[in-house]
Amino acid sequence: xxxxxxxxxxxxxxxxxxxxxxxxxxxxxxxxxxxxxxxxxxxxxxxxxxxxxxxxxxx
Numbered sequence: 580x581x582x583x584x585x586x587x588x589x590x591x592x593x594x595x596x597x598x599x600x601x602x603x604x605x606x607x608x609x610x611x612x613x614x615x616x617x618x619x620x621x622x623x624x625x626x627x628x629x630x631x632x633x634x635x636x637x638x
Contacts, residue, residue, distance in 0.1 A: 580617055580618070580619075581617070581618040581637070582615050582616065582617060582618060582637075583615070583616055583617075583618045583622065583626070583635055583636065583637055584613060584614070584615050584616075584635070584636045584637075585605055585607065585613070585614050585615075585616060585626060585633050585634070585635055586611070586612070586613045586633060586634045586635075586636075587602065587607040587608075587609070587610055587611065587612045587613075587632060587633055588610065588611075588632065588633060588634050589610070589631070589632045589633075590610055591632070594629075594632065597628075598628060598629050598632070601625050601628045601629050602629055602632065602633075604625060605622075605625055605626075605629075607633070618637070
């Protein structure tokens with residue numbers, strides 16, 4: 580299964596509660612955190628919700 584790498588590049592301070600919860604669900608807590616997630620519909624939906632806070636790369 581393919582994987583995507585997600586990196587938090589902007590602060591969660593000032594973000595909406597649901598965006599913060601989405602970042603935490605992906606495993607992103609602090610700026611610079613990097614996680615690898617499976618490339619599926621659920622992950623893509625989470626990424627789309629906080630795309631302005633993260634960088635995404637295909638692993």
